Amino acid sequence: MTVDIAAAAVALEEALPDRPEVLLVLGSGLSGMAELVEAAVEIPFGAVPGYPVTLVAGHPGRYVAGRIDGRPVLIQAGRFHSYEGHDMDVVAAPIRVAAALGVGTVILTNAAGGIARELELGSIMMIDDHMNLQWRSALAGPLVGDEQRFPDMSEPYDRRLQALSMQVARDLRMPLSRGTYAAVAGPSFETPAEVRMLKFFGADAVGMSTVPEATVARALGMRVLAFSMISNRAARRGGEGLSHAEVLETGGKASVALEALIRGVMERMEP
Numbered sequence: 727m728t729v730d731i732a733a734a735a736v737a738l739e740e741a742l743p744d745r746p747e748v749l750l751v752l753g754s755g756l757s758g759m760a761e762l763v764e765a766a767v768e769i770p771f772g773a774v775p776g777y778p779v780t781l782v783a784g785h786p787g788r789y790v791a792g793r794i795d796g797r798p799v800l801i802q803a804g805r806f807h808s809y810e811g812h813d814m815d816v817v818a819a820p821i822r823v824a825a826a827l828g829v830g831t832v833i834l835t836n837a838a839g840g841i842a843r844e845l846e847l848g849s850i851m852m853i854d855d856h857m858n859l860q861w862r863s864a865l866a867g868p869l870v871g872d873e874q875r876f877p878d879m880s881e882p883y884d885r886r887l888q889a890l891s892m893q894v895a896r897d898l899r900m901p902l903s904r905g906t907y908a909a910v911a912g913p914s915f916e917t918p919a920e921v922r923m924l925k926f927f928g929a930d931a932v933g934m935s936t937v938p939e940a941t942v943a944r945a946l947g948m949r950v951l952a953f954s955m956i957s958n959r960a961a962r963r964g965g966e967g968l969s970h971a972e973v974l975e976t977g978g979k980a981s982v983a984l985e986a987l988i989r990g991v992m993e994r995m996e997p
């Protein structure tokens with residue numbers, strides 16, 4: 727299935743109160759952040775032509791548009807994953823639609839398994855680099871719009887926004903790690919052998935999203951900032967197994983800190 731980006735953008739634009747500057751994508755367990763928006767207008771994914779209706783923790787995916795501290799933002803609660811059977815162009819469609827609306831900055835969040843020792847439950851890692859271990863690219867296929875064919879990925883995540891995030895975290899006296907996120911195809915969680923491999927590769931955290939979106943955003947020249955909320959340790963040995971319920975529960979608790987951080991970044995970033 728493919729999404730007609732122009733048609734989706736037109737439908738969304740008609741429903742939006744202002745032209746958003748920032749797209750904020752909320753990962754599992756982080757949807758509480760949508761409450762931050764002032765004068766919120768809700769747009770269910772079902773109202774956007776071509777979007778599959780996806781369920782996030784039992785709720786349909788939706789956009790919430792409005793302002794955070796005066797800045798017009800578009801919040802996307804819920805995303806499309808390739809493990810749901812969606813083609814990569816569906817996974818990346820919301821980024822292309824945001825670009826078509828004139829959004830210049832994308833903030834991606836996700837829940838991820840911690841691999842690096844210091845990444846404890848509920849901690850937040852700013853993603854400063856990534857590895858695509860999904861073995862396919864959201865950019866494969868005919869060129870779309872203004873996308874670059876061979877985008878440079880030597881700095882996938884915006885350095886200035888990262889420096890600002892570190893500053894905001896210091897001001898909030900909030901610990902903020904930074905590291906490399908590995909995207910795997912999922913949907914099974916990793917085996918212990920896979921976690922050893924990821925560690926050997928240099929991954930600090932592992933998840934099943936974000937990389938396709940960041941890649942397409944870079945190909946469109948958008949600024950990208952991304953955070954992982956560590957919802958669990960990847961493949962614990964000898965302990966209990968891992969469940970999606972646990973991922974959601976930790977997300978709910980840690981989202982308050984991540985909310986404060988993102989809000990501080992939005993307040994202070996240059997347009």
Ligand code: HPA
Nearest residue numbers: 837838839932933934960
């Ligand atoms: N592995 C992969 N994806 C995840 C995990 C994990 O441990 N936790 C949340 N998303």
